[in-house]
Amino acid sequence: MSSPTLTISTPSGTVRATAGERQGDAVVFELSGAMRGPVHVTGTHHPHQWDQFTAVRACLGPIDAVQDCAPDDALPRFRNSRSGYRGSVTLYQDNVEGPQEMTSPLQSAAGYPPAPRSAATLTAALRACAEAVTLRADLAAILDASRARETPGLLRFFDESASRDEAEAARYEAEAQAAQRARRAAVAAWWTVAGWAVRSPHPVLLLLLADVPESLAHRVAMAQWWGPYCLDQAERERERVRRTRAEAASLRAQRRGRPQPSAGVRGAVA
Numbered sequence: 001m002s003s004p005t006l007t008i009s010t011p012s013g014t015v016r017a018t019a020g021e022r023q024g025d026a027v028v029f030e031l032s033g034a035m036r037g038p039v040h041v042t043g044t045h046h047p048h049q050w051d052q053f054t055a056v057r058a059c060l061g062p063i064d065a066v067q068d069c070a071p072d073d074a075l076p077r078f079r080n081s082r083s084g085y086r087g088s089v090t091l092y093q094d095n096v097e098g099p100q101e102m103t104s105p106l107q108s109a110a111g112y113p114p115a116p117r118s119a120a121t122l123t124a125a126l127r128a129c130a131e132a133v134t135l136r137a138d139l140a141a142i143l144d145a146s147r148a149r150e151t152p153g154l155l156r157f158f159d160e161s162a163s164r165d166e167a168e169a170a171r172y173e174a175e176a177q178a179a180q181r182a183r184r185a186a187v188a189a190w191w192t193v194a195g196w197a198v199r200s201p202h203p204v205l206l207l208l209l210a211d212v213p214e215s216l217a218h219r220v221a222m223a224q225w226w227g228p229y230c231l232d233q234a235e236r237e238r239e240r241v242r243r244t245r246a247e248a249a250s251l252r253a254q255r256r257g258r259p260q261p262s263a264g265v266r267g268a269v270a
Contacts, residue, residue: 008128010034010121012078017129022138025145028062029129037076037084038062039126041133043146046092047102050154051250053147055092056139058130060085060122065104072109076125078118084109085118089126091134101127151251158248162241169237176230183223190216 004019006029013034020028026042040059044066046052061070065088075084087106094100103126106119114122133139190209193216197205211217 172234179227
């Protein structure tokens, strides 16, 4: 395990971060030097594979900002400043691009973004604390404890998300069927009007046959586009449901002590 005290060079000066004892799935660092206040570091799921707990998140404040909101007076602040800051950095591995970093919006307790120099300092402190936890000998225990803590909420989210996506898929499928019926009706009407126009030409009939807004030809064209579009969207929703169900099954298996391969990359279906 690395030293419990880190020395971090930042644009605002040297920041020191002293690690406290691990508490379950978290390590809290106390900042001193150019900054003062706590940084909370915990394990979390991969941003694109929610059934895989392989990432580490550092939050400004004494608690996990994703789970709760720390009071303003508990937030880290710069030396000789009264303004605390919120924000987080998540470190994770990408199978193709290697180590990655995801930063949530940094802002003061009053809701204002920090100046570029301050933002760089806050990010450097968060990154250093998160990296220190990734090097700890007890990282696996931190990630396991994080999985146990987050799994119930994730399973509820997966169930709600899958139900919502299934309903959306059914809606798109109904829209596709309606578009098919509308296309058939518009085509039949077009041929009927075409017969009238042959027998008794009239400008109004010609407008109905032309490809202009609100015409029969336009209705045919729109239905021909809308039906396949809805079917494509329905399949995308079905794929989201399949992926969500697979992630939920993977998490349940891990909770029972039978890990499964990753359910895939979340967000692969747009």
